[in-house]
Amino acid sequence: MAELPANLNEFYEETREASPSNFLMKIEKFSLLSKLFIGSYETRAFEAGGYTWKLVINFEDALKKDEKKYVSVYFSIADSDSLALGWEVNAIFTFFLHNQFSDNYSCFRGRTRRFNDFNNKWGFSNLMPLNRLKGYIVDDVCVFGAEVFVLKTQLVVECLSLVQNSATITRDWKIYGFSKLVDLWVSEEFVVANHKWRVQVYPKGNDSGAKGRFVSVYLECVSAKSFAQHQKIKAEVEIRIVIYFFCVAVDHWFRSSMDHWGHDEFIPICDMRNFRNEDCVSLRVEVHVEAIVS
Missing domain, CATH: 2.60.210.10 (Apoptosis, Tumor Necrosis Factor Receptor Associated Protein 2; Chain A)
Known part of the structure; x- marks a missing residue:
């Protein structure tokens, strides 16, 4: 030996x-x-x-x-x-x-x-x-x-930042003259976790399946448009029509290739007539950021 x-x-x-x-x-x-x-x-x-x-x-x-x-x-x-x-x-x-x-x-x-x-x-x-x-x-x-x-240096660096005790940001809008909107309503931009967001509402529907039948609503991460391919941000999102108490909620990763989330068939157009006050719709969005990958 x-x-x-x-x-x-x-x-x-x-x-x-x-x-x-x-x-x-x-x-x-x-x-x-x-x-x-x-x-x-x-x-x-x-x-x-x-x-x-x-x-x-x-x-x-x-x-x-x-x-x-x-x-x-x-x-x-x-x-x-x-x-x-x-x-x-x-x-x-x-x-x-x-x-x-x-x-x-x-x-x-x-x-x-x-x-x-x-x-x-x-x-x-x-x-x-x-x-x-x-x-x-x-x-x-x-x-x-x-x-x-x-060992050749081809280092790929990724950072996953988990957001602890992040506050839920709530934004409310009153959309006046809702029945007269033809194509698209877009909110002003707002900031959550140092990233820009906005809401998109299609009163007459967005795709062929929803056109003329459903209201389509989306939350868009505006900042994600400039993300690198690997970058993304995870957020818990809730969208509701206030007077109707109807809402949808989900966890979603926003990235450059998928910078918005929402519902093509958010609510039937016929039902919206029952929840407008003087042709005004109250919309609320809550965003809670949970993680950021940079």
């Missing part, structure tokens, strides 16, 4: 057949590292995910006689000085060791790390002990590699 790393949270280990896709390096005469006092080695730069990277491998501890010492490996962004102020790169990096007996690779994959001006180098401080590393050295040759997967 392979010896476990000193820090189990640093990486995940697996075996695979495919070679590393970003960087591959061979060290010949590996045993001379200690004699030449090369305790740490920085590789040439390689490109991955639109950025330039380098590997820094620390053999210093592992080359000592103490078999419990570990090899350390780090990934760094090589061109960080040329990046814009406040740059940030999120990446997952993998270190490879070639098993020359089975012709496959031991892969050590790290957790997602954020590289920036404060931390432009991440890696494994305790990759493996010397006695395990020796198992990858054949004829004094060691082959290793690297892959870096950069």
Whole structure:
């Protein structure tokens, strides 16, 4: 059984057949590292995910006689000085060791790390002990590699604001000369939860099914016309004819593609004759905003 790393949270280990896709390096005469006092080695730069990277491998501890010492490996962004102020790169990096007996690779994959001006180098401080590393050295040759997967930023942000203890806004209108209205009556705009609203009344009906038979009434969220596709506002709505005590109520999400709610067949036209006082209709709308998505 392979010896476990000193820090189990640093990486995940697996075996695979495919070679590393970003960087591959061979060290010949590996045993001379200690004699030449090369305790740490920085590789040439390689490109991955639109950025330039380098590997820094620390053999210093592992080359000592103490078999419990570990090899350390780090990934760094090589061109960080040329990046814009406040740059940030999120990446997952993998270190490879070639098993020359089975012709496959031991892969050590790290957790997602954020590289920036404060931390432009991440890696494994305790990759493996010397006695395990020796198992990858054949004829004094060691082959290793690297892959870096950069998480491209395509962040979609949405905010759902739940409205606590929101007051119910009530608006009343008297529509005079109701029987003489031909097509459409529109109220003035009013504000609820910092959004504009208005009421639309079609005295002779709005669609083919209601024309000449029903009064059509709608509440429109005027602000929703300029909403982005994802934006919406949820409101509890009640519309009533005051003297009739008839009302309709619903919870509805208002958005750019559906900026109004109401009833094509709100009340039969014939019934309206019984609830007009000197040809005046009293209309009441109550709006209670419950949530906003921005």
